[in-house]
Amino acid sequence: MSSRVLPQFDLLTPQSIPEAVAMLSQHQGQVSVLAGGTDMLLWNYIRKVKPTYLLRLSGLDELDYLNYIPGEGLIIGAKVKIVQLLEHPDVAEKFPALYQAASTFATPQIRNMATVMGNVLRGSPAGDCSCAILALGGQVVLQGPQGERLVGIDDFWVAYGVTERKNDELAVELRIPEPTSTTRSAFIRMTRVHEDLAKINVAVCLEMKQNTCQRARIAMGCVGPILVRLKQTEKLLEGQQITGELLEQLAASAQEEIAPIDDQRSTEEYRRQVAGVILRRVIEKAVGTH
Amino acid sequence: MKTKIMTLCVNGRDHRFEAPVNRTLLQALRDDLKLTETKYGCGTGECGGCTVLMDGKESICSCLTLAVEAEGRHITTVGGMTRDGELHPIQIAFIEEGAIQCGYCTPGMIMKTASILANNPHPSEDEIREGLEGNICRCTGYEKIVLAVQRASQMLDNSQIQKSGGMGQ
Numbered sequence: 001m002s003s004r005v006l007p008q009f010d011l012l013t014p015q016s017i018p019e020a021v022a023m024l025s026q027h028q029g030q031v032s033v034l035a036g037g038t039d040m041l042l043w044n045y046i047r048k049v050k051p052t053y054l055l056r057l058s059g060l061d062e063l064d065y066l067n068y069i070p071g072e073g074l075i076i077g078a079k080v081k082i083v084q085l086l087e088h089p090d091v092a093e094k095f096p097a098l099y100q101a102a103s104t105f106a107t108p109q110i111r112n113m114a115t116v117m118g119n120v121l122r123g124s125p126a127g128d129c130s131c132a133i134l135a136l137g138g139q140v141v142l143q144g145p146q147g148e149r150l151v152g153i154d155d156f157w158v159a160y161g162v163t164e165r166k167n168d169e170l171a172v173e174l175r176i177p178e179p180t181s182t183t184r185s186a187f188i189r190m191t192r193v194h195e196d197l198a199k200i201n202v203a204v205c206l207e208m209k210q211n212t213c214q215r216a217r218i219a220m221g222c223v224g225p226i227l228v229r230l231k232q233t234e235k236l237l238e239g240q241q242i243t244g245e246l247l248e249q250l251a252a253s254a255q256e257e258i259a260p261i262d263d264q265r266s267t268e269e270y271r272r273q274v275a276g277v278i279l280r281r282v283i284e285k286a287v288g289t290h
Numbered sequence: 291m292k293t294k295i296m297t298l299c300v301n302g303r304d305h306r307f308e309a310p311v312n313r314t315l316l317q318a319l320r321d322d323l324k325l326t327e328t329k330y331g332c333g334t335g336e337c338g339g340c341t342v343l344m345d346g347k348e349s350i351c352s353c354l355t356l357a358v359e360a361e362g363r364h365i366t367t368v369g370g371m372t373r374d375g376e377l378h379p380i381q382i383a384f385i386e387e388g389a390i391q392c393g394y395c396t397p398g399m400i401m402k403t404a405s406i407l408a409n410n411p412h413p414s415e416d417e418i419r420e421g422l423e424g425n426i427c428r429c430t431g432y433e434k435i436v437l438a439v440q441r442a443s444q445m446l447d448n449s450q451i452q453k454s455g456g457m458g459q
């Protein structure tokens with residue numbers, strides 16, 4: 001055999017969303033959804049999750065849509081791949097943080113395979129699109145036996161690899177709210193080598209009035225078990241003019257607010273140091289002074 | 291063990307076979323269909339050795355794709371690049387530029403090149419380097435591979451004009 005054999009599982013291939021939900025309820029807790037497979041089919045991951053069944057999305061082409069609706073925002077169906085974000089002109093123009101996360105994401109092959117939803121459902125603190133979505137705000141639409149349920153992205157991740165989604169729910173859509181003409185957003189990540197996962201990533205979404213930031217959302221990854229918002233630092237930024245001095249204060253605040261750890265990608269000390277630096281840079285990038 | 295009768299269309303030919311449902315596309319190609327030109331490097335999506343094309347354009351890692359997920363799609367491996375015993379211009383370009391040393395990365399590099407040029411017939415050097423980000427070569431240092439992609443792009447242009455033989459010779 002020319003590579004490691006995956007553990008055994010059986011396949012479920014629903015042809016409609018209600019059928020998928022019925023299958024998830026019938027085999028509660030024994031099913032994993034298979035989207036692009038770029039996390040699911042990794043040997044280390046599938047061996048830990050040990051699904052009895054993999055539920056394929058191949059029969060659910062109705063989940064393959066990416067639409068920008070003026071006045072509402074961006075809606076991303078569960079089958080949308082990272083590459084599709086790069087091909088949609090409104091994503092680049094109106095949701096720069098998400099576009100920038102997609103363009104640094106993995107490699108061309110993985111971008112052709114991986115879904116945006118899979119990134120959110122994996123619940124990794126290193127998820128790049130997830131980090132951008134946390135800054136932009138938005139909702140995950142879950143479809144279960146009782147119908148549809150919306151969960152705000154702020155409440156979606158509960159622990160490392162664990163989300164608010166229940167075993168009998170299928171995640172069907174991501175919604176990202178419409179930016180105004182004065183919304184500015186950006187994303188930056190640092191990696192050991194390009195195709196590696198982030199050792200730290202950050203995204204901001206700022207509501208600007210001239211040089212004054214009126215509202216801010218700051219999301220940071222790889223500085224705790226889940227992606228976090230830096231709410232104290234956001235408060236320091238809101239209502240303030242963006243000056244060099246303020247950026248220094250924000251950098252110091254970010255360093256205090258996070259709880260990074262040592263792992264194979266970086267040390268706690270290093271992450272704390274660079275958290276301030278990349279926060280400053282991402283704000284400058286968002287408002288166009290970098 | 292759960293098995294399934296699968297039909298995969300590889301290089302324009304349908305293959306029907308029975309295999310365990312946990313077969314990856316890479317394993318199905320190599321072990322069930324004995325099409326061993328597609329290589330196993332890492333099994334984790336990082337090296338690009340297992341790159342194949344889906345429906346002529348889209349490059350994917352066959353090591354992280356289940357074989358069943360490729361049913362109904364057109365899969366192209368490097369074995370499908372040759373026509374009537376003649377090498378494809380991309381293959382000729384790799385040979386002529388000396389972009390091959392041990393050759394282990396070459397099948398993946400050729401398929402990735404095919405997808406770069408199918409989506410963008412005249413890529414800049416930066417676009418070539420970005421396009422090849424997911425393909426690791428431990429021997430050549432990439433310089434000659436980039437030259438080979440540039441040469442292949444020119445040869446494909448010329449082959450539109452020169453219809454008869456001698457392509458790039």
Ligand SMILES: Cc1cc2nc3c(=O)[nH]c(=O)nc-3n(C[C@H](O)[C@H](O)[C@H](O)COP(=O)(O)OP(=O)(O)OC[C@H]3O[C@@H](n4cnc5c(N)ncnc54)[C@H](O)[C@@H]3O)c2cc1C
Nearest residue numbers: 033035036037038039040106115118119121127128171335
């Ligand atoms: C070489 C390599 C490089 C990578 N680089 C990056 C990177 O740069 N940045 C980054 O953020 N990630 C990276 N990743 C991780 C991975 O590609 C992403 O997390 C990807 O977005 C996962 O999407 P997928 O469609 O492949 O999901 P899958 O692997 O199919 O699924 C991931 C998880 O989500 C669940 N899931 C998926 N869809 C649904 C649904 N509709 N409903 C319920 N549950 C669902 C699955 O059950 C599983 O638990 C990389 C992976 C590899 C192999």
Ligand code: FES
Nearest residue numbers: 331332333338353
């Ligand atoms: S074997 Fe598939 S990317 Fe390395």
Ligand code: FES
Nearest residue numbers: 391395427428429
């Ligand atoms: S030629 Fe040996 S790995 Fe590329």
